[in-house]
Amino acid sequence: AQKVTQAQTEISVVEKEDVTLDCVYETRDTTYYLFWYKQPPSGELVFLIRRNSFDEQNEISGRYSWNFQKSTSSFNFTITASQVVDSAVYFCARNAGNMLTFGGGTRLMVKP
Amino acid sequence: DTGVSQNPRHKITKRGQNVTFRCDPISEHNRLYWYRQTLGQGPEFLTYFQNEAQLEKSRLLSDRFSAERPKGSFSTLEIQRTEQGDSAMYLCASSFSETGLGEQYFGPGTRLTVT
Numbered sequence: 001a002q003k004v005t006q007a008q009t010e011i012s013v014v015e016k017e018d019v020t021l022d023c024v025y026e027t028r029d030t031t032y033y034l035f036w037y038k039q040p041p042s043g044e045l046v047f048l049i050r051r052n053s054f055d056e057q058n059e060i061s062g063r064y065s066w067n068f069q070k071s072t073s074s075f076n077f078t079i080t081a082s083q084v085v086d087s088a089v090y091f092c093a094r095n096a097g098n099m100l101t102f103g104g105g106t107r108l109m110v111k112p
Numbered sequence: 113d114t115g116v117s118q119n120p121r122h123k124i125t126k127r128g129q130n131v132t133f134r135c136d137p138i139s140e141h142n143r144l145y146w147y148r149q150t151l152g153q154g155p156e157f158l159t160y161f162q163n164e165a166q167l168e169k170s171r172l173l174s175d176r177f178s179a180e181r182p183k184g185s186f187s188t189l190e191i192q193r194t195e196q197g198d199s200a201m202y203l204c205a206s207s208f209s210e211t212g213l214g215e216q217y218f219g220p221g222t223r224l225t226v227t
Contacts, residue, residue: 007179012198033213035215037218042220043201043221044218044219044221045136045203045205045217045218046218047215047217047218050213050215061125065199071216093154095213096169097156098160098168098213099145099157099160099168099170100145100147100155100157100169100216101157102154102155102156103154104152104153104154105152105153105154111152
């Protein structure tokens with residue numbers, strides 16, 4: 001199986017700090033998709049972004065930004081000026097055919 | 113757009129009993145997925161439907177598990193002769209895609225506890 005690794009199991013920051021969540025993936029495919037999901041304490045996975053492997057442009061959405069580096073097989077996620085509501089478990093995923101393979105998740109705790 | 117819904121939200125059952133979960137996808141979505149998530153882990157793929165056809169099944173899906181999507185709309189996941197190891201959150205997701213892979217939107221999950 002082509003793995004997705006999120007080496008940081010838990011990160012704790014103080015509100016307004018910037019934080020980067022790392023994601024490294026394995027792939028033997030030339031075309032693939034990468035995803036980030038947020039799982040707040042309520043439990044429901046919330047879709048954040050999908051990125052096609054052909055599109056290496058970095059993306060910014062409000063306080064969120066994503067850095068896709070195909071050369072290092074990484075797809076890192078940065079939250080700028082973190083807020084308490086950002087506290088959640090964040091999952092990185094890639095597709096294997098039509099299914100998603102998820103990393104183990106990074107628990108982010110933002111303290112006031 | 114009412115999102116993906118799942119019922120029940122919680123199920124407690126005794127070992128050996130059968131359980132059935134239901135998933136209602138977003139109405140225009142043609143693809144439906146089942147995943148299982150245990151505590152502290154990421155979701156793991158179980159099976160996937162395109163319309164009413166079950167196109168892929170994980171090795172995790174033992175012969176005690178069966179999933180259906182009879183009319184290409186809602187889906188059910190049945191676990192027969194439940195075991196304690198089946199305790200997990202069962203997640204349903206749906207997407208729309210004619211080619212490539214669309215974004216998968218997840219429901220709130222059904223938490224199964226087998227005692």
